Amino acid sequence: MKKVMWGAALLSVCATSLVYAQAEMPRQAETPRIDQRQANQEKRIDQGIASGQLNEREGNRLSNQQEHINKVEDKAKSDGVVTKKERVRINRAQDRTSRHIARQKHDRQQR
Numbered sequence: 001m002k003k004v005m006w007g008a009a010l011l012s013v014c015a016t017s018l019v020y021a022q023a024e025m026p027r028q029a030e031t032p033r034i035d036q037r038q039a040n041q042e043k044r045i046d047q048g049i050a051s052g053q054l055n056e057r058e059g060n061r062l063s064n065q066q067e068h069i070n071k072v073e074d075k076a077k078s079d080g081v082v083t084k085k086e087r088v089r090i091n092r093a094q095d096r097t098s099r100h101i102a103r104q105k106h107d108r109q110q111r
Contacts, residue, residue, distance in 0.1 A: 029077035
């Protein structure tokens with residue numbers, strides 16, 4: 001009978017610690033908002049090139065900025081967690097690039 005009681009006690013402790021460990025697991029490195037925004041900005045760049053609002057040099061510069069943001073995001077994801085500080089840094093870089101896209105598309109330069 002003691003073996004059964006000790007077994008039940010051990011099982012309950014293990015189950016409790018397992019549930020606690022799962023609850024404390026950090027968020028996975030999923031960034032759907034960042035990924036969607038990157039896709040939207042790349043689409044804006046492609047549309048600007050196609051319409052003639054962006055010349056080749058401007059398009060290349062903006063694409064390089066997008067690549068830099070992708071590298072920063074990959075580095076943030078490398079440890080399995082994207083922290084709040086890393087998200088803020090990525091969002092600020094995306095804000096900056098978005099402003100650059102808008103400025104370049106609406107300046108008076110043409111192809």
